[in-house]
Amino acid sequence: MVGIVIPAYNEEKKVAQVVRSVIAIARPDFVVVVNDASDDNTAEVAVAAGAQVITHEINRGQGAALETGHEYARRLGADFVVDFDADGQFEPADIRPAIDFLQKSTTDILIGTRFGVGGNKIPFFKKYFLLPLARLFNRIFLGVKMSDAHNGFRVYTKRALNEIFIRQDRMAHASEIPVLAHKAGLKLCEYPVRVYYHEYGQRLSGAVKIVGDLLMGKFIK
Amino acid sequence: MLLIFQILFFGFFLTAEWSVYRRMREGRLRRSDGLFWAIFWLFALFVVLYPSVTSIWAGYLGIGRGADMIVYVALSMVFFLLFRQGIAIESLRRSLTKKVRDEAFGRGKIERLKD
Numbered sequence: 001m002v003g004i005v006i007p008a009y010n011e012e013k014k015v016a017q018v019v020r021s022v023i024a025i026a027r028p029d030f031v032v033v034v035n036d037a038s039d040d041n042t043a044e045v046a047v048a049a050g051a052q053v054i055t056h057e058i059n060r061g062q063g064a065a066l067e068t069g070h071e072y073a074r075r076l077g078a079d080f081v082v083d084f085d086a087d088g089q090f091e092p093a094d095i096r097p098a099i100d101f102l103q104k105s106t107t108d109i110l111i112g113t114r115f116g117v118g119g120n121k122i123p124f125f126k127k128y129f130l131l132p133l134a135r136l137f138n139r140i141f142l143g144v145k146m147s148d149a150h151n152g153f154r155v156y157t158k159r160a161l162n163e164i165f166i167r168q169d170r171m172a173h174a175s176e177i178p179v180l181a182h183k184a185g186l187k188l189c190e191y192p193v194r195v196y197y198h199e200y201g202q203r204l205s206g207a208v209k210i211v212g213d214l215l216m217g218k219f220i221k
Numbered sequence: 222m223l224l225i226f227q228i229l230f231f232g233f234f235l236t237a238e239w240s241v242y243r244r245m246r247e248g249r250l251r252r253s254d255g256l257f258w259a260i261f262w263l264f265a266l267f268v269v270l271y272p273s274v275t276s277i278w279a280g281y282l283g284i285g286r287g288a289d290m291i292v293y294v295a296l297s298m299v300f301f302l303l304f305r306q307g308i309a310i311e312s313l314r315r316s317l318t319k320k321v322r323d324e325a326f327g328r329g330k331i332e333r334l335k336d
Contacts, residue, residue: 056321064318169318216311
């Protein structure tokens with residue numbers, strides 16, 4: 001069983017197209033959109049497009065929404081779960097090849113990388129300043145060596161899904177997941193995926209906040 | 222002879238100690254925390270009544286003036302308390318997330334298209 005988890009906050013303009021194309025191209029067993037207390041019609045639009053929708057009554061952040069989606073997938077007994085963004089920045093055609101790659105690689109979790117695939121127009125400041133800095137931080141402080149520091153495209157095997165419980169509610173989950181995987185003795189692989197930039201994404205202020213969240217997380221049981 | 226500031230601070234000290242006692246009695250402050258704040262305000266009163274002792278302590282620590290030592294200690298305490306508050310807030314956020322998630326599943330409101 002393959003499930004797609006899509007965290008969404010105020011994405012009524014894009015989520016329907018994402019859900020429809022994911023269903024049409026990747027043919028999963030279920031698509032669950034976690035509506036993170038959107039102010040707009042994200043939930044209604046996603047349901048109409050064919051997704052199952054779980055709604056957070058209070059906005060808790062992308063990490064929290066993903067964990068809710070993962071919990072749903074655990075309850076259904078999914079064999080593979082894919083994290084996928086609601087804003088259409090990922091390519092649904094990458095999902096099935098990524099799952100095949102994960103199966104053949106005998107690893108437990110696959111994380112997308114912007115590098116190694118042509119056509120990804122990464123903003124200059126991000127490519128040459130933010131991402132190298134984030135990679136260095138991940139390597140020194142978290143002990144994680146990856147070509148891409150923050151990529152929201154991930155595929156989990158059932159084993160990985162049952163070992164990784166996201167605790168970082170906001171954006172720091174992207175750094176937390178590889179660390180949790182490493183701690184649980186899971187094997188991790190990278191897979192090149194296409195990324196379409198609609199907005200800039202993480203800015204320097206966001207990166208500082210992520211570092212703060214990760215540090216604070218060290219002191220909480 | 223007491224300075225006006227010392228008289229005013231004595232009044233503040235009494236209010237602070239009363240507040241600590243009241244919160245402990247009502248169970249809003251743990252015994253250990255209450256003891257800490259009671260001793261802290263007593264210490265502050267001592268420093269206000271006998272400011273010259275801070276210069277002696279500052280000398281032991283290698284800090285020039287007693288007033289400088291007070292500023293350093295006060296700043297360190299403020300940062301420590303901010304840090305503790307930060308952790309408390311983050312813990313509350315996580316508890317809230319758990320509640321929101323439980324509620325999202327619990328009310329069985331997973332929406333989907335009718336078959």
